[in-house]
Amino acid sequence: DVKVTQSSRYLVKRTGEKVFLECVQDMDHENMFWYRQDPGLGLRLIYFSYDVKMKEKGDIPEGYSVSREKKERFSLILESASTNQTSMYLCASSLRTAGTRGRHEQYFGPGTRLTVT
Amino acid sequence: GEDVEQSLFLSVREGDSSVINCTYTDSSSTYLYWYKQEPGAGLQLLTYIFSNMDMKQDQRLTVLLNKKDKHLSLRIADTQTGDSAIYFCAERETNTGFQKLVFGTGTRLLVSP
Numbered sequence: 001d002v003k004v005t006q007s008s009r010y011l012v013k014r015t016g017e018k019v020f021l022e023c024v025q026d027m028d029h030e031n032m033f034w035y036r037q038d039p040g041l042g043l044r045l046i047y048f049s050y051d052v053k054m055k056e057k058g059d060i061p062e063g064y065s066v067s068r069e070k071k072e073r074f075s076l077i078l079e080s081a082s083t084n085q086t087s088m089y090l091c092a093s094s095l096r097t098a099g100t101r102g103r104h105e106q107y108f109g110p111g112t113r114l115t116v117t
Numbered sequence: 118g119e120d121v122e123q124s125l126f127l128s129v130r131e132g133d134s135s136v137i138n139c140t141y142t143d144s145s146s147t148y149l150y151w152y153k154q155e156p157g158a159g160l161q162l163l164t165y166i167f168s169n170m171d172m173k174q175d176q177r178l179t180v181l182l183n184k185k186d187k188h189l190s191l192r193i194a195d196t197q198t199g200d201s202a203i204y205f206c207a208e209r210e211t212n213t214g215f216q217k218l219v220f221g222t223g224t225r226l227l228v229s230p
Contacts, residue, residue: 005161031216035219035220040125040222041222042121042123042159042205042220042221042222042223043205043220043223045217048217054137061208070180090159090160092160095216096216103164105150105162106160106162106218107160107162108152108160108161110157110158110159110160111157111158111159
């Protein structure tokens with residue numbers, strides 16, 4: 001089974017702190033994604049990566065950066081946390097090629113609920 | 118860009134059928150997905166449909182796809198309290214070379230005994 005793990009389930013940080021959210025997958029997937037989930041807004045893509053050291057902006061990259069130094073690990077960085085970044089953060093991974101079923105399904109971690117006070 | 122829309126809430130009684138609806142904008146989408154999110158958990162793929170299909174059935178789940186109207190629905194037969202969750206519709210973005218998914222807002226299904 002694919003496993004996507006996230007470093008923390010719950011995190012409380014102060015405004016202005018630098019925050020690191022870590023995500024690790026064990027299925028040798030090329031693609032990795034960071035989303036934030038807010039009530040009524042669904043999932044919004046922050047950044048994604050299709051290979052080591054490669055990154056692409058998603059729909060809401062402002063205030064965030066990412067790092068992918070190893071294939072299995074994708075980090076989301078909040079350079080200076082703000083209260084409007086209080087949210088649930090979800091990491092996902094998927095194959096880049098079609099795979100045997102061509103589905104490109106994404107596998108999700110359990111999420112990190114971040115509160116910025 | 119692509120947009121996926123869903124209603125936010127649905128409430129049903131145990132044993133009834135649930136129908137969750139979704140509309141999408143990208144007519145060239147090849148795959149459409151339904152994900153389920155249980156309380157406190159990440160999303161899990163529930164089922165999917167390829168764009169050349171009109172219907173797909175998987176045990177209690179039936180997915181209907183109307184490509185003309187860009188409408189996708191998920192029917193859950195004999196809904197149980199364990200089906201209470203948020204259900205997300207997603208389409209695969211086709212205008213880039215990346216395998217990005219565009220998710221809807223999610224429909225919170227509440228099943229009462």
